[in-house]
Amino acid sequence: MRAPSRKAAARGVSFSASPVLAVQLPAWRSKLTVFLIFCAFLALAVRAFWLQALSTDFLQRQGASRYARTLELPAVRGKITDRHGEVMASSLPVKAIWAIPEDVQASADQSRKLAQLLGMPPAELKKKLDSDRSFVYLKRQVELDTADKIAELDIPGIHTRKEYKRFYPAGHVAAHILGFTNVEDVGQEGMELAQQSSLGGVTGSRRVIKDRLGRVIEDIGYIREPQDGRDLTLSIDGKIQYIAFTQLQQAVETHRAKAGAVVVLDVKTGEVLALANLPTYNPNTRQGLTGAQLRNRVMTDTYEPGSTLKPFIAALALEKGMVTPATMIDTPNKLAIGTATIGDSHAHPSSMSVTQVIQQSSNVGTVRMALRLEPREMWDLYTTVGFGQAPRFGFPGAVAGRMRPYKTWRPIEQATMSYGHGISVSLIQVARSYMIFARDGEMVPLSFQRLDQPPAAQRVISPKTALQMREMMEKVVGPGGTAPLAQVRGYRVAGKTGTAHKLEHGRYVSKYVASFVGFAPVSDPRIIIAVMIDEPSAGGHYGGQVAAPVFASVAANALRALNVAPDASVDNVMIPDAPVMESM
Numbered sequence: 001m002r003a004p005s006r007k008a009a010a011r012g013v014s015f016s017a018s019p020v021l022a023v024q025l026p027a028w029r030s031k032l033t034v035f036l037i038f039c040a041f042l043a044l045a046v047r048a049f050w051l052q053a054l055s056t057d058f059l060q061r062q063g064a065s066r067y068a069r070t071l072e073l074p075a076v077r078g079k080i081t082d083r084h085g086e087v088m089a090s091s092l093p094v095k096a097i098w099a100i101p102e103d104v105q106a107s108a109d110q111s112r113k114l115a116q117l118l119g120m121p122p123a124e125l126k127k128k129l130d131s132d133r134s135f136v137y138l139k140r141q142v143e144l145d146t147a148d149k150i151a152e153l154d155i156p157g158i159h160t161r162k163e164y165k166r167f168y169p170a171g172h173v174a175a176h177i178l179g180f181t182n183v184e185d186v187g188q189e190g191m192e193l194a195q196q197s198s199l200g201g202v203t204g205s206r207r208v209i210k211d212r213l214g215r216v217i218e219d220i221g222y223i224r225e226p227q228d229g230r231d232l233t234l235s236i237d238g239k240i241q242y243i244a245f246t247q248l249q250q251a252v253e254t255h256r257a258k259a260g261a262v263v264v265l266d267v268k269t270g271e272v273l274a275l276a277n278l279p280t281y282n283p284n285t286r287q288g289l290t291g292a293q294l295r296n297r298v299m300t301d302t303y304e305p306g307s308t309l310k311p312f313i314a315a316l317a318l319e320k321g322m323v324t325p326a327t328m329i330d331t332p333n334k335l336a337i338g339t340a341t342i343g344d345s346h347a348h349p350s351s352m353s354v355t356q357v358i359q360q361s362s363n364v365g366t367v368r369m370a371l372r373l374e375p376r377e378m379w380d381l382y383t384t385v386g387f388g389q390a391p392r393f394g395f396p397g398a399v400a401g402r403m404r405p406y407k408t409w410r411p412i413e414q415a416t417m418s419y420g421h422g423i424s425v426s427l428i429q430v431a432r433s434y435m436i437f438a439r440d441g442e443m444v445p446l447s448f449q450r451l452d453q454p455p456a457a458q459r460v461i462s463p464k465t466a467l468q469m470r471e472m473m474e475k476v477v478g479p480g481g482t483a484p485l486a487q488v489r490g491y492r493v494a495g496k497t498g499t500a501h502k503l504e505h506g507r508y509v510s511k512y513v514a515s516f517v518g519f520a521p522v523s524d525p526r527i528i529i530a531v532m533i534d535e536p537s538a539g540g541h542y543g544g545q546v547a548a549p550v551f552a553s554v555a556a557n558a559l560r561a562l563n564v565a566p567d568a569s570v571d572n573v574m575i576p577d578a579p580v581m582e583s584m
Contacts, residue, residue, distance in 0.1 A: 074162065074163055074164060074185070074203055074226065075200070075201030075202055075203055075204065075226040075227055075228050075229060076091055076164060076201065076226075076228040076229065077091040077164060077166065077181070077185055077199055077200060077201065077228075077229045078198065078199040078200075078201065078228065078229030078230045078231045078232055079091075079231045079232070080178060080191060080192075080199070080231070080232045080234060081231065081232070081233050081234065082233075082234055082236045082237060082238040082241070083233065083234060083235055083236060083237055083271075083450045084237070084238065085233075086238045087169060088168065088169065088170055088174055088178055088234065088236070088238070089166060089167070089168050089169075089178050089192070090166075090167055090169075091164035091165065091166055091167070091185065092164065092165050092166075092167050093144065093162065093163075093164060094141045094142055094143060094144065094147070094163055094164065094165040095142045095143075095144060095147035095160040095161065095162060095163065096137060096139070096140045096141070096142065096160065096161040096162075096163050097118065097137070097138040097139045097140075097142055097147065097150060097158065097159075097160055098135060098136065098137050098138060098158075098159050098160075098161060099128070099129060099135075099136055099138055099157050099158050099159065100134060100135060100157045100159075101128075101129050101130065101131050101132070101133065101134075101136060101157070102134070102157070103156055103157030104129050104155065104156065104157035104158060105155070105156045105157065106129075106153075106155045106156075106158075110153050110155050111125065111126070113153060114150060114153060114155065114158070117146055117149055117150050117153075118138055118139045118142070118150075119139070120139070125138070138158075140163070140183045141163065141165040141183060142160075147160050163185070164185050165185075166180065166181045166185060166192075166283075167284060168180070168282075168283045168284050170238070170241070170242075171282045171283070171284060172280045172281060172282045172283075173241060173242055173245045173276070173280075174236065174238075174241055174245075174276075175190075175280050175281050175282065175283050176189075176190060176275060176276070176277045176280065176296040176298070177190055177191060177234070177236055177241075177275050177448070178190050178191055178192060178283060179191060179192040179193055179194075179283070180192060180283040180286065185200070186200065187199065187200070189294065189296075189396070190296070190395075190396070191232065191234065191395075191448060193396050194394050194395055194396050194448075195232050198229060198230045198232065199229040199230065199232055200229050201226065201227050201228045201229035201230075202224075202226065202227040203226055204224045204225045204226030204227070232449070233449060233450045234448060234449060234450065235266070235269075235271035235272050235273065235447055235448055235449055235450050235451070236272065236273060236274060236275070236448070237273045237274065237561065237562075239561045240264055240273045240274045240554075240557075240558045240561055240562075241273075241274040241275075241276065243274070243553075243554055243557040243558060243561070244262045244263075244264055244274040244275075244276045244554050244558075245262075245274075245276040245280075247262070247550050247553040247554050247557075248260050248261070248262045248276050248277075248278055248531070248550060249278060251531075251533060251546065251547075251549065251550045252278045252533065254538070254539060255533060255536035255537065255538050255539050255540075255546050256536070256537045256538040257533045257534055257535055257536045257537065257546075258534045258535035259277070259278055259279060259292070259297060259533075259534040259535070260277070260278045260297075260531075260532065260533045260534060260550075261276065261277045261278075261297040261298045261301070261427050261531075261532045261534075262274070262275075262276050262298075262427075262529065262530065262531045262532075262550060262554065263275045263276075263298045263427055263428050263431050263529070263530050264527055264528070264529050264554065264558060265431055265432065265435075265446065265527065265528040265529075266526070266527065267435065267438045267439055267519060267525045267526055267527060267528055268454060268526065269444070269447070269451050269454045269455070270432075270435070270444035270445055270446045270447055270451075270454075270455060271446075271447050271448075271450065271451055272428075272446060272447065272448050273527065273558070274554075274558075275296075275298050275428075276298075277295070277296055277297045277298060279292050279293045280293060281293040281294065296397060297427065297532070297534075298426065298427045298428050299391075299395055299397055299398045299399070299426060299428055300397045300398070300399055300426070301399075301426065301427070301534075302399055302401050302402065302424035302425060302426055303424060303425070303427075303500065303502075303513045303515075303532065303534075304420055304421050304422070304423065304424055304500040304501075304502075304503070304513070305420040305423070305425050305430055305498050305500065305515065306419065306420040306421070306498035306499050306500035306513070306515065306543070306582075307361045307363075307419055307420055307482075307496060307497055307498045307499065307543070307582045308420060308430055308496045308497070308498035308515055308516075308517050308543075309417075309418070309419065309420040309423070309498075310357075310358060310361065310366045310418070310419055310420070310496065311358060311437065311469055311472070311473060311496055312381055312382070312385070312433070313366050313369050313370050313373070313378070313418045313419075314354055314357065314358055314366070314369060314469065314472065315381075315436070315437070315461055315465050315466075315469050316373060316377060316378065316381050316461075317354070317369040317372065317373065318354075318465045318468055318469070319461050319462060319465050320373070320377070322369070322372055322373075323354050323369065324354065325353065325354050325355045325468050325471070325472060326353050326354070326355070327353060327354050328351050328352070328353055329351065329352055329353070329354065329357060329365045329368045329369065330350065330351055330368065331344075331348060331349065331350060331351060331352045331357070331362050331364045331365045331368070332350060332364060333347070333348075333364070334364075335364045335367060335368075337367070337371075337411050337412045337415050338410075338411060338412055340412045342363055342364060342367055342415060342416075343363065343364065344362050344363050344364055345582075346360075348360055348362060352365050354369070354472070355471075355472045355475060357369075358469075358472040358473065358475070358476065358496070359472065359475040359476055359478075359480060359481045359482075360480070360481070360482065360582075361476075361482045361496075361497060361582030363419045366418050366419045367415040367418055367419065369418070370414060370415060370417075370418030371411065371414065371415060375406040375407075375409045375414050376406050378406070378414065378417070378418070379403070379405070379406035379409075381460075382403060382417075382423070383403070384443075384458075384460055385432070385433035385435075385436060385443065385460065386429050386432055386433055386443075387401060387403050387423065387425050387429060387433065388400060388401055388402065388403030388423075389401075391426075391428065391429065391446070392445070393445060393446040393447060393448060394448065395448055398426070398428070399426055401423070401424045401425040401426055401429060402423065402424040403417075403423050403424075420498060420500060421500065427515075427530050427532045428446070428530070430515075430517050430530050431517060431528050431529075431530035432446055432528075434517050434518075434519060434528050434530075435528065436460045436461055436466060437466050437469045437470055437473065437494075437519070438466075438470075438519040438525035438528055439457065439466070439525070440463040440466045440467070441459060441460055441461040441462050441463050441465060441466040442457035442458060442459055442460065443457065443458045443460055444456070444457050444458070470494050470522055470525075473494035473495055473496055473518070474492060474493070474494040474522050476494065476495060476496055476497065477493055477494065477495060477518070477548075478574070479574055481544075482497045482542075482543070482544040482582040483495060483496075483497045483516060483518075483543070483544040483548040484544070484548075484574070484575045485544060485545065485548040485549045485552060485575060486516060486518055486544070486548035486549070486551050486552050487552060487572070487573045487574070487575065488520060488552050488555050488556045488559070488573070489556065489570055489571075489572065489573045490566035490568055490569070490570050490572065491520050491521045491555070491556070491559055491564075491566055491567060491568055491572075492520065492521050492522035492523060492567050492568045492572070493518055493519070493520040493521070493522060493551075493552075493555060494518055494519060494520070494522050495516055495517055495518020495519065495548075495551065496516070496517055496518070497515070497516050497542065497543035497544045497547070497548060497582045498513075498514070498515040498516065498517070498543045498547075498582070499512055499513070499514055499515075499541065499542045499543045499582055500512065500513050500515075502535070511535050512535065512536065512541040513532060513533070513534055513535070514532070514533045514536055514541055514542060514543040514545070514546035514547045515530070515531060515532045515533070515543050515547050516530075516531050516543050516544070516547035516548045516550070516551045517529070517530040517531075518551050518555070520555050520559060521559070521564065521566070521567040521568075522567070523567040524567070526559070526562060526564050527555065527558055527559065527562070527564075529551050529554050529555055529558070531547040531548075531550045531551050531554075532547065533546045533547050533550070542582060543582060544582060
């Protein structure tokens, strides 16, 4: 058969008659295709209905998350002032510099200037900006003038945020009272920590609309307005605080001591007028701080108080009617108790009155009185005045000290605890305990906040006993006593010295804690001052040599600052050439 000619093909062979298209497809395939297309359109319609009619809240949230932001509004932290309204801590406005790394577009010159303004190496800045995070702080608490210079660089992706930085005008002088806050303006130490809930306030927030560069283009409104913190008025007297700190600093330097502490209390109200420690730190610049600098030794360090506890034994013996101030006590140089021997470090008469026992700080005389008491009677008095008890005046870190239950006391332990060994206390505990002598036998709670009304008092000993003890302790600072260096011109003062070996690894070593606790004026006590010098290494180590002069200097200036009238002639100071040294 011959193939059709080109001419015949050109004349019109039907295209549908092509053998290529002659393949027969099953009819169900075309119907299935049409059905699947219909189902796809139906699914799209259902999805569109679901999104536009039933899921509008979800879509709105998703949309809002791309342009709406909730900004945190920091509350202004409350000020801290002394009892006279002088500012001791306040919050200053600063800026936080932050970035969205993927949006940052900075030239080499801009990056160099930014690193210089932030005070960081360019490599550190580059590392932060190369982060894969969507948000990164470059630096917190930047001063406003520096933040303004950074804003002038006009670098896309670099932003600022308002925050606050705490400032302490008194610096290192009041560091251990105030403490400090962290970069989030949250209290970390001292009264900043103790009163965080009231000082900190409540952070607020507001909703805004931002563009992709993070710029606020519309303010939607407040969700919650910030509530600023409440101001705090301390019991501290700024003038007395400065006096106490400078006198302590001078003593620590003079005696080349490891550390020192001093606290001043108001006898009438129990308010803490001053509290200082060395070593100290500046809360405004806290780089390179050590544990020794941070330790609030008045509150957290315990030590064996030594002879400062002897007046309590005499007071208890007087209160029980066992002795009078004139009662004579046999005081040999050595006293055997079981297999142990107790002695005095200086010569004294073989018989001394109770007054002389306190005046010359005799261990043997004190032990003679203590062993006539029941262990529980001593333990009751010690616990009543606060020894071995956790202080309850709202200051963080205050310790309870150590005192074993009286049922376990052996005679030698009862004897040594009578003159301040085998028991540990904090300086503020000892200072408060002397309230019973200065307040006619009463005690009041301590307060670090200014009080409008004196607190309720607790009776511990009788007014008669307290008066007798004041007379005895006044002789301690006079001729023949252990602390003539504690005398104050124009004022009658009273107190007790303490010198104790330090314990290290369970053994007594040739290191000492020298202390003095006293009050003035004796005719109507207004202040109690407790001083502790840790490891003096020059100019003696006895409390009467090292701590008593600090008491005298602080008392003289504090009494004048408080406008307390003198109760003695200006010629009342008589310091002998060789004061009696207390026994240890």
